[in-house]
Amino acid sequence: MMKDAKYFIDKIGMLPHPEGGFYKETYRSTNEIANAEGNLRSISTPINFLLENNNKSHFHKIKSDELWFHHEGETLEILSIQNGELIRIFLGNNLENGEVLHTTIPANIWFASRMKNYQGFGLVSCTVAPGFDFADFEMAKKNELANEFPHLKDIIEEMTLE
Ligand code: GUN
Numbered sequence: 001m002m003k004d005a006k007y008f009i010d011k012i013g014m015l016p017h018p019e020g021g022f023y024k025e026t027y028r029s030t031n032e033i034a035n036a037e038g039n040l041r042s043i044s045t046p047i048n049f050l051l052e053n054n055n056k057s058h059f060h061k062i063k064s065d066e067l068w069f070h071h072e073g074e075t076l077e078i079l080s081i082q083n084g085e086l087i088r089i090f091l092g093n094n095l096e097n098g099e100v101l102h103t104t105i106p107a108n109i110w111f112a113s114r115m116k117n118y119q120g121f122g123l124v125s126c127t128v129a130p131g132f133d134f135a136d137f138e139m140a141k142k143n144e145l146a147n148e149f150p151h152l153k154d155i156i157e158e159m160t161l162e
Contacts, residue, residue: 005052005121008072012048019060019139020161021051021113028131035063035130036107042131051076052121057113058161059140064128066105074120075099079159080111086152090116091124110140112159 001007008014014022029043041064048071051057059079068078068091075092091113092099105111115122142160146153 003072005050005073008048008050008121008123014048014050017049017057018137020057021049021055023047023049023126025132026125033130035136037063039133039135041133041136044127044129045131046125046127047132048123049126050121050123051113051115053115054118055114056159059110059112059145059156059159061108061110061138061140062128062132063107063136064130064132065107067102067127067129068105069102069125069127070100070122071125072123074122075116076113076122076124077116078103078105078111078113079155080105080109081149081152082106082109084149084151086155092116092122110145114159 009022012024014024017023025045025047028045031043032040033043035041070091075090078089078091080087089103090099091103140160146156
């Protein structure tokens with residue numbers, strides 16, 4: 001059987017994510033902890049996340065560090081803006097080529113992801129601790145982000161939703 005994107009989306013029960021792509025939360029600890037702003041959150045929450053072909057996870061930010069792990073399929077490109085600089089991480093199993101199986105995106109920075117060359121699909125996991133809450137999630141606005149980082153306006157144009 002061909003294990004394509006549809007196979008994993010159906011089998012895992014993933015749904016469209018507001019940032020783009022598909023996701024399913026696979027665990028939510030019942031233990032709670034205060035986040036940096038003093039709000040109680042689950043200690044840890046992982047999701048399975050999938051991008052396919054020209055899907056984009058558009059620029060957004062969250063209030064916890066996010067650990068990413070590659071499982072299946074092709075290489076994802078994770079773009080982040082750190083100290084005004086565009087950082088590209090390739091999450092995949094071609095380790096000789098500088099790809100990594102695991103990476104961490106720091107809290108409170110703008111980041112986005114897509115399939116490398118917009119080809120194939122990639123199934124990954126993303127874990128945040130303290131755990132995820134949509135109150136800690138912000139989608140970037142194209143104009144505001146481009147005004148803040150004018151030297152990155154082309155990639156911001158490509159990777160923002162509105
Ligand atoms: N749960 C819902 N959305 C997300 C997300 O973007 N990241 C993580 N880690 N969990 C989520």
